[in-house]
Amino acid sequence: MFMFDVSWPMERFQARPSRGRFTGDPRHRTEGEMERKFEAGAQAVSETLSERIGKERIRLGTPVLRVEHGAEHVRVISEDGQSFEGLYAISAIPHAILPTVHFHPPLPTLKRLLINRMPMGSVIKVVTFYKTAFWKEKGFNGCTMSDSGCVTFSMDDTKPDGSHPAMMGFIQAETARRMCLDTPERRKASVCQHYARIFKMEEFLHPVDYVEKNWTEEAYSGGCYSSTFGPGVLTSFGEALRQPVGRIHFAGTELASQWPGYMDGAVQSGERAAREVLRQLGRNGSEEISQAEAPLPLDCVSTPEGGFWLARVLPHPPHSLLHFGGIVLAAGLAWFFQSKL
Template sequence: MLDTIIIGGGFSGIGAAKLLHEKGLSFKVLEARDRIGGRVHTKHFSEELYLDLGGQWIGPGQDRMYQLCAELTVPYFETYNSGYHMLDFGGKVKKFKGLIPKLDLISLVNIDLVIKKLESMAKSIDQQQPWTHPKASYYDSVSLAYFLEENCKTKASRNLVKLALETVFACELNEVSLLHALFYIKSGRDLNTLINIENGAQQHRIVGGMQTLIERMAEPFREEILFEHPVQSIYQEKESVKVIAQGFEYIAKTAIVAIPPPLAANITFDPPLPLEKRQVMDRIAMGIVIKCFMIYEKAFWRKEDFSGQAFADEHSPFQSMFDSSPKDGSYGIILGFCIGDRAKAFLEKDKTHRQAVMQQILARYFGEKANNPIQYVDHTMSDEAWSKGCYAGLYPTGAWTGFRDSYRQPHGNVFWAGTEASEKWYGYIEGAVLAGEKAARLVADWGKGG
């Protein structure tokens, strides 16, 4: 009998498998797709040209990711962050340097106060038990959008903070509770870390794409990974777990569920999961983001002292843009993030229209050379049946105080992983790995009679 069956071959499932392999325990990884990576997917178009269609960055504080890079000799490099950024508000484009653009004094002061207030509130949250905060009931009864409406006093300050937070959470701000936002910020150190490139969560990228790291992690146990094995049912006995789907059946002492909450909710459990766990799984919704890439022969904007970064209000489909070129500069790539309602509207247009819109916007920002791309690619994890969205599952109002940490709690000999089960770096690849490793340690202890 296997020690465990791991459901899901993303960073969390592979992180669990790596630790179990090192401990000499037996397992199978059941992955519904024909690849590992989950919400990380590096697509190669040629030897030099690759795009990270899912997660792509690591940054300070994500210690496990840097340890894995060192252990597996996977190199990383600085995200390009030099030169002028663009601010596109009210149809007017301005260039600026630094983190905050030049706005009217009242808006600048207001932005500073709002960010500091969010930082201060987040610091007071217990990331292991966010619902225990004295104001948890209030924080969980209102949305992050409500907080902005109450605290942003000018249109410019509201627009700038809104697009920054939409880029962080990958959703409309009325879809996430204020308490979840504060927990999310605390789990990722602080808001400045989550927003920034320099000394922030977007500081580094993996040479060859993020897929390089997970492939290297999985090398020693590739034969234990079974592809196109979507799980339908999990039956628990006192000493074993039976995992079933069309065409296969596996029995092990334990199981680790390392897939997004909406997918876990589709699995039939016998005996049924506790009511709170089922209810919170039904409430958690995935973020929605389209990653749009415009590919050029070279990063021409760099020579003209532009960073490739841009930030725009609602008249643009893109909340933010970044230089996503490879380390060797063999191509110039601008990445646009289209999030929430902007993403839903953009997806209603065909791909030719989407390319034309992005090209037109880039020409406004960087001049005529932007009209000569060699390729346009866009992708949303919301269209992938085995992701349902990105970056992560989001708690709406009432979910944290109503269901607490029931999602991450073990059920008998079934353990939960995935970034949504992490107390640290929730929503990030770091959080996925930490949750996977924690579940693996629980499995190892279970094998000792724990």
């Protein structure tokens, strides 16, 4: 959008309440990457924000075709010919699909080279529904990880009130790309057979419903969960990742310094880009921006309060000290093993 079987062996778990992990109970926060679940669906967050902003100020179904930027303004032109002009623009679309937008003048060379090296991942999300949560009745919590089946990771997706028993899983990477060639019916059969094998329960072969989301088919994301970086990409082109281009600033979950690929990372990067624009407005005399609203350094990684206690008490040495310590450790180990020979 533009804005103005390593598999874990399937052990038998004791069936127990979720302890708030997926229900949002603040008394049981675990600071995990999937600690919360929106009972009304994640889209409810966007819908609530749109109501606060005013839906008349938001244009949906209006793909951006061209962005013209200069010393004084930015003009965004949509596919249907509508034109929107502002002092600054924030692009929050994945870098992998930025080439579908025509920038005039073109983006800098380093930025374009980076974009060409940031493909999106390949993921198919699958949800199978059953009459009852029989796996819970037999003492399993539904969480699995596997390197030998079609579903890399799964978890119980039953509603917090116990209705609509379901298992949610992710088909990822090469397996997802291969299974894109299958029909939905064949993918459904493969998923159910995987669950039946890993749980050793034939009941998984008889779902009452099946829903899937093939993110590789999404035109405006290009894949899931986020952009990926091959060896040497960040060290060679990383300086252009969050660097503004004139009056265009960039956000998106792959640009987050913490929790990239998650909603938390998307929010963090959006707030960072907004602070950058606010600071520029302050410099132009349009608005006084306090120090608290200034953009965080590009390499800043904040640690939320209430996180893992060990992370809060451990010192944070500079990278040079860590490198030196690593060299000393490697030399010491080499001397130790050589002395034993």
